[in-house]
Every structure is written in C-alpha cells, then in structure tokens.
Amino acid sequence: MFGYRTIVLANPKDLKDLFSPKVDSPFLRRIPPFKGIKALGMESDGLLFNNDVPKWKNNRKYFSQSLSPPSFIKLSAIYTNQACEELVGYWNDLKQNEIVKLDEWFRSFTSDMMGLVVSGIKENSMQLTNDKRIKPKYSLKSKENEEEKEHEITSGERYRNLRSEYSDALGFLVFVPPFLWNFPIIKPKVEHYKNVLKELGNFELELIEKRKNTMKQRQPGINSDNSSGKIRDDFLTMLIKSTENEMSTEDADVIKQNIREMFGAGIATTTSTLCAIVHCLAKHPEVEKRMVDELFQVLGPDRDVRVEDFDQLKFTEAIINETIRLNPVVPLVHRYSTDTELEIAGHRFPPNTIFGINLAHIQRNPKYFPNPEKFDPDRFYTGDWKKRSPQYAFSPFGHGMRSCPGKHFAMAEIKAILANIYRKFTFKLAYPNKPLPWRYTVVNEIGTFEVYVVPREKSILSNSAA
Ligand code: HEM
Known part of the structure; x- marks a missing residue:
C-alpha cells in the first residue's frame, strides 16, 4: 500500500486483536501518516485517516x-422519503425504453439526501x-454555453461542487507522491x-456560525424544515450540541471535518451498494418478487417508510447483506x-506495520459461505x-473501535430507498451480459451502470401478458 509493506490477512481467526473493541487496543490507527492526508487536514481531524488517537476518540464520540x-x-427517514418523492417524480417522466445511468441518479440522490440530513442545504443534484x-450540453463546470449563463448557481450547488472537488483532491493528494507536487504540470x-x-x-464556517445563531434564537424540538420557530434537527445541529461546552477554538474544525x-x-x-443490489x-x-411482496405486506402500496418498519423488512435486509457479502465497497480494511513489536497469526511483526484485512476474500470463502459465488439471500434470512x-x-462494516459508525444509518437508508423505489419501479439491465x-479509488466504486427504469404496473402487465 502506497509503497509500504502490507501484511494481508484472510483468516477470521487471526483478526481478534486487529478488530479488538478495547479503547487501549494497539490497532486504533488505520494508515501511516501521509503528507497528502495532512494537506487535506485529515491527519488529526475527522475519523477516516485520523492518526492522532486522543483526537480521533473525541471526534468519534461526537x-x-x-x-x-x-x-x-x-x-432521516423523513428526509429519505422526501428525496425519494423527488426521484420518483423524475423517473415517472422518463421515456419508454430510455437508457438511464443509474450510478449518476443514485449518486445525485444520495448527495441530495445527505444535504438534507446534514444541514438542510438543497443541493439540486437530482434536478x-x-x-x-x-439538455445534454448542460454542465455547470464549463461556462461557455449560453444556457448556463442564465442559470445562477445556488449556494447549495456551489457547496456540492466544492465537495466534489474536495473528493478529487483526496484521491489526487493521497495517491500522487508529495515529491511530485512541485513539478510544473502538477x-x-x-x-x-x-x-x-x-x-x-470558509463556506462551512459560515454554515456553522449561521446555525449557531439560529440555535440561540429558536426553541429546541423536532423539526424537519426551517419554516417553524424550532431548530432543524439534523447532523449539524447534533454536532454543535455535542461539541458545545467541551471544545473551544477547535470545535469548528471538528464539525467541519465530521x-x-x-x-x-x-x-x-x-451509491455503489444500491447499484449492486439493483444488478x-x-x-x-x-428474489426481487419476494422482496416486493414483503414491501407491500409491511408498507402497502403508497405509505411512507417509518422507523418502526425497518425491523420488519427482514428479507430486504437479507438481500442487502448478501449483496455486500459479494460486493463489499471496502474490500480491504x-x-x-503502534511502535511496539506484536504477534499476529503466529508471527512477530515489527512496530508500525500495516495490516490489510481482505474482507472480499473472506466473504467468498466456501468454508464460511457454501457455494460462495451464488447470490442467495436466504443465507442471511433462514436460521x-x-x-x-x-x-x-x-464484516462489511469492519469491526472494533474503528468500525463504520454509519452502519445503522446506511442500512436504514438503503432499506428506505429500496422500499420507496421498488414499490413503484423495477429495473432491466441495458446490457445483461456486462459485469458490474x-x-x-479510496473505496470500490461503481462506474457507468445503465438500466431501463420500468414502472411496476407496466412490468406486472407485461409479465402476465407473457
Ligand atoms: C453500504 C454502506 C457502507 C459501507 C459498506 C461502509 C463500510 C465501512 C468500512 C468497512 C469501514 C472501515 C471499518 C474498519 O476499519 O473496521 C468504514 C468506516 C467509516 N465509515 Fe462506513 N460504510 C458505509 C456507509 C457509511 C455511511 C453512510 C457513513 C456516514 C454516515 C459512513 C461513515 C464512515 C466513517 C466516518 C468511517 C471511519 C470510522 C473511523 O475511522 O473511526 N459509512 N465504513
């Protein structure tokens, strides 16, 4: 990894220490310090690449x-329903036999949905x-086109563009070695x-300050929009509340990075998990029919998804698990x-060693998953x-102290999206013989994935006609 020797492990029995849930575990760091990570302010802020263990612990708590x-x-369920309603509206207007890039739709859907969940900024990605x-020529990136000049970029769109460039920066600064940064083309x-x-x-700082001011003026309470006199209960509000009175000058940085x-x-x-499920x-x-039966049984044809529904969608959950078993978005954790010598899998390793846990390999091992290449959600459903x-x-979400803190949120969100869209549509692969x-990149990401989006009534009609 990045020129460092990495010890790759693929036997669950060797993972106990690496996945230890103890606060003093010697495996609380993920990767060695990189200049690129430092330039992005991630070396001692946030979670993903934070190497400063005490600071990481604080951030993780918040x-x-x-x-x-x-x-x-x-x-979050309400915001997901709102975003789904917008998506369904656009998909209802698709032409018959129009091929759509599902990865783009899901990326913009999750981006808008996250915008709602995080701070309420409307990012207009789906629009x-x-x-x-x-209008195929429309693009916010080039300013050549007349049509674009008429479109005044909103602050949500600006925010989305900045974040998108930030992800590009992450890929670039982490993968291009620092000694090349001063080369004329780079x-x-x-x-x-x-x-x-x-x-x-600067954008984020303004956002935080505005919210802090609103919080001083308004009443606390559950509220999903900005219209009433109450504070919007979203990730930003929660972060400000949890950092308040505990951190001083640093709190804005903690909030920004989180x-x-x-x-x-x-x-x-x-996005990638959703595309893999559709595939x-x-x-x-x-399998799709069994899932749709469950969705109709639990939710009926039109009702919004509620938090209480999640536990009842057991077969839907089994489908998500089986999809991520075969398609883990983080294949190597x-x-x-630390800087002491350690024994792992019966061997001694020097201080500061990188270990890679090969989830993709483990999750396809026939010893643990008989007939491992078969897509069989019943593995997770029966017994x-x-x-x-x-x-x-x-372990698609990892384990231990550094496991995925978004696991429950992600599972709930994916269930809510499947429940909303599969009661209305089904999908046909545009190129059935093409693999996913x-x-x-930093994770396993889906590229262009093309499908036909077929309204469910029509698909039922054509199935029964056949
Ligand atoms: C299908 C969806 C997702 C999958 C499969 C996934 C998987 C993972 C995995 C495997 C890790 C590394 C765990 C480890 O090292 O033990 C991780 C870390 C992380 N994930 Fe997720 N994740 C998903 C969605 C999310 C979401 C929606 C969020 C945000 C709400 C999120 C936030 C994070 C963060 C912040 C970390 C770093 C944690 C730390 O270093 O302390 N993830 N995720």
Whole structure:
C-alpha cells in the first residue's frame, strides 16, 4: 500500500486483536501518516485517516452521538422519503425504453439526501441530473454555453461542487507522491486544490456560525424544515450540541471535518451498494418478487417508510447483506500498529506495520459461505447465520473501535430507498451480459451502470401478458 509493506490477512481467526473493541487496543490507527492526508487536514481531524488517537476518540464520540438520537433517526427517514418523492417524480417522466445511468441518479440522490440530513442545504443534484438528461450540453463546470449563463448557481450547488472537488483532491493528494507536487504540470493542480480547501472551509464556517445563531434564537424540538420557530434537527445541529461546552477554538474544525466525512464516507458507499443490489435483483427476479411482496405486506402500496418498519423488512435486509457479502465497497480494511513489536497469526511483526484485512476474500470463502459465488439471500434470512459462521467471517462494516459508525444509518437508508423505489419501479439491465463496472479509488466504486427504469404496473402487465 502506497509503497509500504502490507501484511494481508484472510483468516477470521487471526483478526481478534486487529478488530479488538478495547479503547487501549494497539490497532486504533488505520494508515501511516501521509503528507497528502495532512494537506487535506485529515491527519488529526475527522475519523477516516485520523492518526492522532486522543483526537480521533473525541471526534468519534461526537460523530456517533450525532448519528444516534431517536429524533435524528426519525428525521432521516423523513428526509429519505422526501428525496425519494423527488426521484420518483423524475423517473415517472422518463421515456419508454430510455437508457438511464443509474450510478449518476443514485449518486445525485444520495448527495441530495445527505444535504438534507446534514444541514438542510438543497443541493439540486437530482434536478441537475434530470436537466442533463433533457439538455445534454448542460454542465455547470464549463461556462461557455449560453444556457448556463442564465442559470445562477445556488449556494447549495456551489457547496456540492466544492465537495466534489474536495473528493478529487483526496484521491489526487493521497495517491500522487508529495515529491511530485512541485513539478510544473502538477503544481497548478495542487495550488487549485489548496484554494478549494480554503473556499470549502470558509463556506462551512459560515454554515456553522449561521446555525449557531439560529440555535440561540429558536426553541429546541423536532423539526424537519426551517419554516417553524424550532431548530432543524439534523447532523449539524447534533454536532454543535455535542461539541458545545467541551471544545473551544477547535470545535469548528471538528464539525467541519465530521460533516465532510459524513458526505465523503456516505455517498460513494451507498451509491455503489444500491447499484449492486439493483444488478443482483435484475439477475434474480424470483428474489426481487419476494422482496416486493414483503414491501407491500409491511408498507402497502403508497405509505411512507417509518422507523418502526425497518425491523420488519427482514428479507430486504437479507438481500442487502448478501449483496455486500459479494460486493463489499471496502474490500480491504486497514490497521496500522503502534511502535511496539506484536504477534499476529503466529508471527512477530515489527512496530508500525500495516495490516490489510481482505474482507472480499473472506466473504467468498466456501468454508464460511457454501457455494460462495451464488447470490442467495436466504443465507442471511433462514436460521441464525451468525451461529453458522465464525466471528469476523462477515464484516462489511469492519469491526472494533474503528468500525463504520454509519452502519445503522446506511442500512436504514438503503432499506428506505429500496422500499420507496421498488414499490413503484423495477429495473432491466441495458446490457445483461456486462459485469458490474467496479473501479477502485479510496473505496470500490461503481462506474457507468445503465438500466431501463420500468414502472411496476407496466412490468406486472407485461409479465402476465407473457
Ligand atoms: C453500504 C454502506 C457502507 C459501507 C459498506 C461502509 C463500510 C465501512 C468500512 C468497512 C469501514 C472501515 C471499518 C474498519 O476499519 O473496521 C468504514 C468506516 C467509516 N465509515 Fe462506513 N460504510 C458505509 C456507509 C457509511 C455511511 C453512510 C457513513 C456516514 C454516515 C459512513 C461513515 C464512515 C466513517 C466516518 C468511517 C471511519 C470510522 C473511523 O475511522 O473511526 N459509512 N465504513
């Protein structure tokens, strides 16, 4: 990894220490310090690449606390329903036999949805995806086109563009070695990304200050919009509340980085998982039918999804698990040891060793998952799968102190999206023989994935006609 020796482990019985839930575990760091990570302000802020263990612990506490209050979870379901309503509206207007890029729709959907969940800023990503579909030349990036000059960029769109450039910066600064940063063709790009970081930081600071002022003036209480006299209960409000009185000058940095990571860790992972689910279901219509039956049974044809429904969608959950078993968006999870020598898997390793845990390999091992290449959600539906497989054989969200803090949020969100869209539509693969277009960046990400979106009534009619 990045020129460092990495010890790759693929046997669940060797993972106990690496996945330890202890606060003093020697595996609380993920990767070694990189200059690129430092330039992005992630070396001692946020969670993903934070190497400063005491600071990481604080951030982790704020991040997790902000994701867990019942009011936040309840509102997340409401925001997901709102975003789904917009998506369904656009998809109802699709032409018959129009091929759509599902990865783009899901990326813009999750981006808008995260915008609502994080701070309420309307990012218009789905609207833009829809406009591009109708007017192919429309693009916010180039300013050449007359049509674009008429479109005044909103602050939500500006925010989304800055964040998108921030993700590009993440890929670039982490993967391009620092000794190249001063080369004439590379230097302008590095300077550009530094400006993006500055502008994004200013934008976020303004957002935080505005919210703090609103919080001083308004009444606390559950509220999903800005119209009433109450404070909007979203991730930003939760973060401000959880950091208040505990941190002083640093709190804005903590909030900024946690918000960035909510978007950074939440969008690509959810988008790719959703595309993979659609792909698996299109290949297994009998499984899709069982899921749709469950959705209609629990929710009826039109009702919005509520938090209480999530536990009842057991077969839907089994489909999500089976999809991420075969398609883990984080196929290799890392741990970076402390500066003492350690024994792992019966071998002694020097201080500061990188370990890679090969989830993709473990989750396809026939010892733990018989007939592993088969897409079979019943593995997770019938009986107690946890008893049948050894600990750590299924770890799509990692384990231990650095496991994914967004796990429950992601599962709820994916269930809510499936429940909303599969009661209205089904999907046919535009190119049934093409495998899923994975590309590895910081995580496993889906590339262009083309499908037909078919309204469910029509598909039922055509199935019964056949
Ligand atoms: C299908 C969706 C997702 C999958 C499969 C996934 C998977 C993972 C995995 C495997 C890790 C590394 C765990 C480890 O090292 O043990 C991780 C870390 C992380 N994830 Fe997720 N994730 C998903 C969605 C999300 C969402 C929606 C959020 C935000 C709400 C999120 C936030 C994070 C953060 C902040 C970390 C770093 C935690 C730390 O270092 O302390 N993830 N995720």
